[in-house]
Amino acid sequence: MTMAAALNSALDHAMELDDKVIIIGEDVADPAGGVLKVTKGLSTKYGTGRVRATPIAEQAIVGAAIGAALGGYRPVAEVMYMDFTAVALDQIVNHAAKLRYMSGGASPVPLTIRTCIGMQRFGAQHAQSLEAWFMHTPGIKVVMPSTATEAKGLLASCIADDDPCLFVENFAMVFSQKGDVPVGEFRIPLGEAAVKRAGSDVSVITYGAAVHTALEAAEQAAAAGISLEVIDLRTLMPLDWDTVLQSVSLTRRAIVLHDATMFCGPGAEIAARIHEELFEELLAPVKRLGAAYTPAPYAPSGLPFLPTAADVLAGAKQLTG
Amino acid sequence: MVASARARERYPGRPARTSRQRGADGHRTIDCDTTTLESYEPTVRAYAPQHSWEQMVTNTLSETDPTRNALSPADMLRLYRSMRLIAAVDQRINQEVRAGTLNAATYPVRGLEGSCAAVGLNLRPVDQLVSTYRNLGDALAKGSSLDALVAEIYGRLTGASKGKGGAMHLQDQSVGFVTSTGIVGSGIPIAVGLGVAAQLDGSDRVVVTTFGDGATSIGAFHESMNLASLWRLPVIFVCQNNQWGEHTPIAEYAASTDLAGRAAAYAMASARVDGFDPIATALEVRVAVERARRGEGPTFLEVVTYRLTGHSGVSDYSYVPKDALARALERDPVPTFRRRMVEQGVAPVAEIEEIDSQIAAEVDAAFSKALEEPFPPPSERFTDVFADERLVQGL
Incomplete structure (x- = not known):
């Protein structure tokens, strides 16, 4: 099953289990079924009352989803690209994330916002990894899966969660990631990292699409005699510090890798947290790898942007050298 | 990264510490033809002449059918009580803020007492209201707990939001006063979503969202008007047109000051009403609420009024034309409506005076009580960020 089908399955089961689950977003209803076909068939099955295709109006989409959440529903809002969250940032940051706190707990917002990181071939306004913005905003959870199975389990958990969750998909992975995805109800708890490859020399702490960069690097590193442990955080808020610190305290070296701007x-x-907690145990300073401090370039080569497996391998060699 | 000249001065003789350069490959230059567009003349359309707020009100009044211009004496008393309470709390807050005994950003509602009460009169507890930072009138008219609101304004644990929301974010979910937002126009899409919930529930509850004339400039307003009309949601958009967007008069920020007229662009019903006339307003709100309950969709209601104070509790108000303000003050809703009740014999003067003194005592009691309430304890510091406070500890 592709990640697209896994996401569709999570939405389908959530809607079947709980008639308070609704979907709001651009093009989400059939026959379009979403620009990436993630919501295909759902409006036919559950009706256009519960699967609502909207105008191109991100503030209204997210705002209405917040209102529906306050009205007792569990909306899943779709913001087509992560770049477009900027259009709805007021609703996400000033309302969804703050309403529970500002009301002293009277107004929880059980909302899931699905969004997607595009590709460099779309240019600089459809390829940004903006998760740091939301990690920096108290009150919203941030989830970024790297496989089809986890996409299903984590999305199901977001929908069932009583807090607002930003669920970040990745355009390429929606189709490229395939796996044996459990049918029926299946959840992966938020806040639990997964060790995707065990290793003993360097911990590579990563999430989302960069997990696959790390796994590729780990193969190459093994051939070079360096053992990488790959940790997929899966959720960035809450973040599984326990797994991160345990792993690094064993390997005593760490690379933090992501497709978001490194700075x-x-x-x-x-x-910073690893340094604070494990300074005396570290054999080398933690190495950071992230996107270059530029907007996403369009040219397919010539303007290096995202960190590559070669960068990870070079970093691992530097740390172990 | 380049070396800092200041750092060179401060640390002379030490090598500059700059990060390694990351793949700087330079830029590719693309040659292309430049096509010059033919200059074109934009189409100029004539819009309807702009009216002053007083002309707007006059128009509304002249169109008001005198046979509809009546409420039952019981409803008039309810209206008056609500208006009087709003005015008394508003006045007390402003006194305390100006005296320095209340450190809160507050936004007076003087001038809106009647229109807020008129909305409250037509709503049931199950109906919902989304307000703005100028929220006191809406909060009280919707039946929120006076003690909880005042304690909240003082940042106390017994406040409606445990002291975590404050004056700008008053709410009382228990009576359908859902939220007040501090961002102009941003409550409007949230009200639309509450309307979606009401519609999906198959209930006949309605949602009202109030906002100032200034909010009609923001994108979220237009997105929301379209969506509510497209989905025929039970939402009533109450625009409290007080003629000022913060410190700028409406004619200087709006290309068309015909706010009610904007609803037509979204195929939405709309009406303009004299906001200084609580009865006329209550009747217009009633029509809109009944339409929404019957599933006939949203209404935009422009409540024409005038801001009788500065934008905030302590802001300057000298920029307001003296004559316009003086004429508006002649229509100050609470004393005007009180006179009208007496003249029409709705209730004996003694009964009205009794209401006034009861309210004064209630307000005094709420303020005294709030000052004795505790501030939120340290144990509340990380609660209500998420459902599970353990997620936040140590961050």
Whole structure:
């Protein structure tokens, strides 16, 4: 099953189990069934009352989803690309994330916002990894899966969660990631990292699409005699510090890897925390790898942007050298 | 990264510490033809002449059918009680803020007492209201607990939001006063979503969202008007047109000051009403609420009024034309409506005076009580960020 089908399955089961689950977003109803076909068939099965295709109006989409959540529903809002969350940032940051707190707990917002990181071939406005913005906003959970199975289990958990969750998909992975996805109800708890490859020399702490970069690097590193442990955080808020710190305390070296801009990226927080907690155990400073401090370039080569497996391998060699 | 000249001065003789350069490959230059567009003349359309707020009100009044211009004496008393309470709390808050005994950003509702009460009169507890930072009138008219609101404004644990929301974010979910937002126009799409919930529930509850004239400039307003009309949601958009967007008069920020007229662009029913006339407003709200309950969709209601104070509790108000303000003050809703009740013999003067003194005592009691309430304890510090406070500890 592709990640697209896994996401569809999670939505389908959530809607079947709980008639308070609704979907709001651009093009989500049939026959379009979503730009990436993730919501295909759902409006036919559950009706256009519960699967609502909207105008191109991100503030209204997210705002209406917040309102429906306050009205007792569990909406899943779709913001087509992560770049477009900027259009709805007021609703996400000032309302979804803060309403529970500002009301002293009277107004929880059980909302899931699905969004997607595009590709460089779309240019600089459809390829940004903006998760650090939301990690920096108290009150919203941030989830970024790397496989089809986890996409299903984590999305199901987001929908069932009583807090707002930003669920970040990846355009390429929606189709490229395939796996044996459990049918029926299946959840993976938020806040639990997964060790995707055990290793003993360097911990590579990563999430989302960069997990596959790390796994590729781990293969190459093994051939070079370096053992990488790959940790897939899966959720960035809450973040599984226990797994991160346990792994690094064993390997005593760490690389933090992500497709978000390295400067002030999620890796800065993770590296700082590792230094604070494990300074005396570390054999080398934590290495950060992230996107270059440029908008996403369009040219397919010539302007290096995302960190590659070769960068990870070079980093691992540097740390173990 | 380049070396800092200041750092060179401060640390002379030490090598500059700059990060390694990351793949700087330079830029590719693309040559292309430049096509010059023919200059074109934009089409100029004539819009209807703009009216002053007083002309708007006059128009509304002249169109008001006198046979509809009546409420039952019981409803008039309810309206008056609500208006009087709003005015008394508003006045007390402003006194305390100006005296420095209340440190809160507050936004007076003087001038809106009647229109807020008129909305409240037509709503049931199950109906929902989304307000703005100028929320006190809406909060009280919707039946929120006076003690909980005042304690919240003082940041106390017994406040409606445990002191975590404050004056700008008053809410009382128990009576359908859902939220007040501090961002202009941003409550409007949330009200639309509450309307979606009401519609999906198959209930006849309605949602009202209030906002100032200034909010009609923001994108979320237009997105929401379209969506509510497209989905025929039970939402009533109450625009409290007080003629000022913060410190700028409406004619200087709106290309068309015909706010009610904007609803037509979204195929939405709309009406303009004299916001200084609580009865006329209550009757218009009633029509809109009944339409929404019957599933006939949203209404945009422009409540024409005038801001009788500065934008915030302490802001300057000297920029307001003196004569316009003086004329508006002649229509100050609470004393005007009180006079009208007496003249029409709705209730004996003694009964009205009794209401006034009861309210004064209630307000005094709420303020005294709030000051004795505790502030939120340290154990509340990380609660209500998420459902599970353990997620936040140590961050």
